[in-house]
Amino acid sequence: MCGNCEAKGKKCQRKKSNSTEPEIECIDKPAKGAPIDYKMVLTEVILGFCHLSLGIFIIFIVYRSNKLKREHKINIQRFLEDYKALKPSRYCYADIKKITNNFKDKLGQGGYGTVYKGRLSNEVFVAVKILNDFKGNGEEFINEVRTMGTIHHVNVVRLVGFCADGYKRALICEFLPNDSLEKFIFSTFGNNRSLGWCKLHDIAIGIAKGIEYLHQGCDQRILHFDIKPHNILLDHNFNPKISDFGLAKLCSKEQSTVSVTATRGTMGYIAPEMLSRNFGSVSYKSDVYSFGMLLLEMVGGRKNIDVTVENISQAYFSEWLYNHLDQEQEVHIRIEEENDTKIAKKLSIIGLWCIQCWSSEERVNGHQLLCLVLGDCDAIGAIWMCDWCGEE
Template sequence: MLLLYYIFVYKLITSKPMISYELCARVSIAICTGILMPALMVTLIILYLRSRNAEAKENRKKIKKFLEDCESLNPTRYSVVDVQKMTNEFKKKLGQGGYGRVFKGELENGMPVAVKVLDNSRGNGEDFTNEVSTIGRIYHLNVVRLFGYCADGSNRALVYEFMPNKSLDKFIFPVNSNRPKLSWGKLQHIAIGVAKGIEYLHQGCDPRILHFDIKPQNILLDIDFNTKISYFGLAKLFPKKESDVSITAVRGTMGYIAPEVYFSGNIGNWVYNRLADGEDLGIKEEKDGDADIAKKLSVVAIWCVQWDPTNRPSISTVIQMLEGRTGSFPLPLDPFASLGSKESDMNVP
């Protein structure tokens, strides 16, 4: 291409006098620009791809080192072929999200499992390594069990115990009206299970495990509606001796993170005003005691969303409150007062 360019310029210079040197210079600049710009673009693309490849190579090294360190942990490491076999070539899909897809599978001993195939591992694989390094080392009734994982080339998958009732959000935010409603007694049972799972993560593990994304979508339910905390992609490990943990960036899902970070409390304000005025919550009792359970869950929830973290009860105290009698603890300060005017006459179905 350069050879053709020089030939063309030579012909312009040595041609008839009617073609000026100024015109030749302009043509030369135009042709140089036409040649150099694509070359520059190609060079930049090559440098970018090399940078990406170097970053990917470094991440692979980190994950390889991490997997070597995890050999002493309980989860089994599976190959891609193992995962394909246990899911029957990914035949039955259970769900899909931003993390990837979940398939039903079966281990060689016949135990049903849920296999999460990660399509877009966040943070250069951080969510994958978080899952393996946290729940891969622990076992508790109220934390989902990780049986194994797959790290075969660029393929990533996590193998969990199978939860036939899926996640809590399917019941409290039902898309299908035919799905049975949870009784107040069962809701209390689920709340206690979540609290006990968090207590174990915070106080029973060393280092402590902070989940950072407790929400209905991450609370799984087994056949008997026992609670299983799941998804540890945002979890962090902290030394047990550290009583205060400072976080430099917001972690979690809006609406479920600490109230001093983000909170919207329209319905909470209505509930607080009813409780403060000694009015019932308009609960339709299907069983005796439903109104008392609803009141207890509401009061505990209000304690847990106090704006000042020092006013919130510890997770051990929360368990005692959930398992105790309704009248054994007072109504806390109104955490919704600073949100604006009261909405006590708000219509709530």
């Protein structure tokens, strides 16, 4: 049908009509070299670019939305994994090997067993204590799991999990990067002056708060029976946390004394009533005695019983310190600033108050101890006149 148009050198196009039969018309072809309508071309290019940009933007929004959803899902999964690690869980021995990377990073070793650094998930690091071969009735293992599993306090080490797989026993606790207080107060470790007296005072307050919580803040009173520098761990800010509850004993708050079948604790920190009932009954105040010995070691930077000293009168540091303070003599403890003297004297006096009573009944309790360390003597409820400082 377009043959006639082409024969005439014209262009054929379909004619718009309502007829059911196709109709055509002939139109003139554009002359060669006719000017291009750049405005129309530019409009078409801009429209095309806008459509392309809109498509890319829509694709990006969809991709970004899906990516955020994936990231949120991953964050929730990580949170749930970390939150699960906050609750004491039971692990098999194969899990322990995986957590410690086959016991690659050893932190320490003692009579109780060996401690390794481990990793649960993401940035949750833990200390895994592999107990020695299971012997006896497992009382120490039961004590640690039973007591630490219910404790939630900033100054008490948190139990993350445990392993009881056949004869294999392990405890998984929060990891504290600065190890124990022992390595920072004794000159044998070379860090005798690294903490400073203000930090030592803060550490003493933290330990006292932890003891007060164990004695008063839990549903049942927890007697630790092994308060010593080795069992005081320090976090990244050197905040103290009480650890190692293998010798702990639980009793009701109404129970003033407890019965023990054998001496508990470490020599040098054991309260006298543990060795002889002539000094009174065994109670939660036994922890106060141990804390007093710990305070004196913090002050002196040495063990309370040191048989290596040349002068035998200095072998028992607590007695030597008491005599010097009683006679108002200079104790020559490491002092760098004027305020250090006040802190050292305060900690010394409190430490002596904790250990010098002839009867355990006369000894301060955990709450009174905390008030002493904080300096809130009015809250103790009893008036004590200190011969050395003249303060109540």
